[in-house]
Amino acid sequence: FHPDTLLTLFNRSQEMCNIPIDTIPPELPTVEVITNCKEITVKWYYPDHATHEDVKYYTLYYRPDLQTPYVLIAIFENPNNCHTQECVFVIDTMSVIIGCFALSVTDSTGNESVLSADTCFDYDICINYLLPNIFTPNGDGVNDFFQPFPYQNIAKIDMTIYHRWGNVVFTTEDPDINWDGTDKLSHQPCAEGVYYYACDLYINALSGTIIKKIHGNVSIKR
Secondary structure, eight states: OTTTSSSOOOOOGGGGOOOOOOHHHOOEEEEEEHHHHHHHEEEESSSSSHHHHHHOOEEEESSSSSSOOOOEEEEESTTTTTTOOOEEEEEOOOSSOOOEEEEEOOOOOOOOOOHHHHHHHHHHHOOOOOOOOOOOOOOSSSSSSOOOOOOSSSSEEEEEOOOTOOOEEEOOOOOOOOOOOTTTTHHHHOEEEEEEEEEEEEEEEEEEEEEEEOOOOEEEEO
């Protein structure tokens, strides 16, 4: 080479060493949330195996209404692979079937995806506050109390029961009612016959508590 040509310069300023960092979260799986008004079932799966391999764990979130932020209620460490079959999680400890559910996925470097679309259940999904029209408070242990059939999503009630002349014989805020046919003032058994009730139901709903008015009658048979 020509004597005036400089040799190629080698020094540490020309070297850079690093480890690539994954900053992209995994794709969301297909998510389905259903209820039978007794429990909540969450299902999710990946149709594509390659997509599923990027997942470290799944996180389930819940909020009881539209105003409350989501809170974490469960984390799943990639159960059953969630690819060859659906992953299923059942929630059977909720006192009310009201609220919204969403799922996220996180990879091994801690990248969490956005939440899946809201799946929300409002009061009208499982509202079934039904009352019998007769009970028999005779102490035989069968049908001795005026009680509703199994129900969901009732926070409290405001019920007043009257006899045929309009006098109040019983009041309660307990959704289970549990009236034994006794007059609230005299503490004596009420006579056989028809009694009338007016009731406000305080119902848990996504928008908050709503009030629904019901009325009807119940017969005492001893």
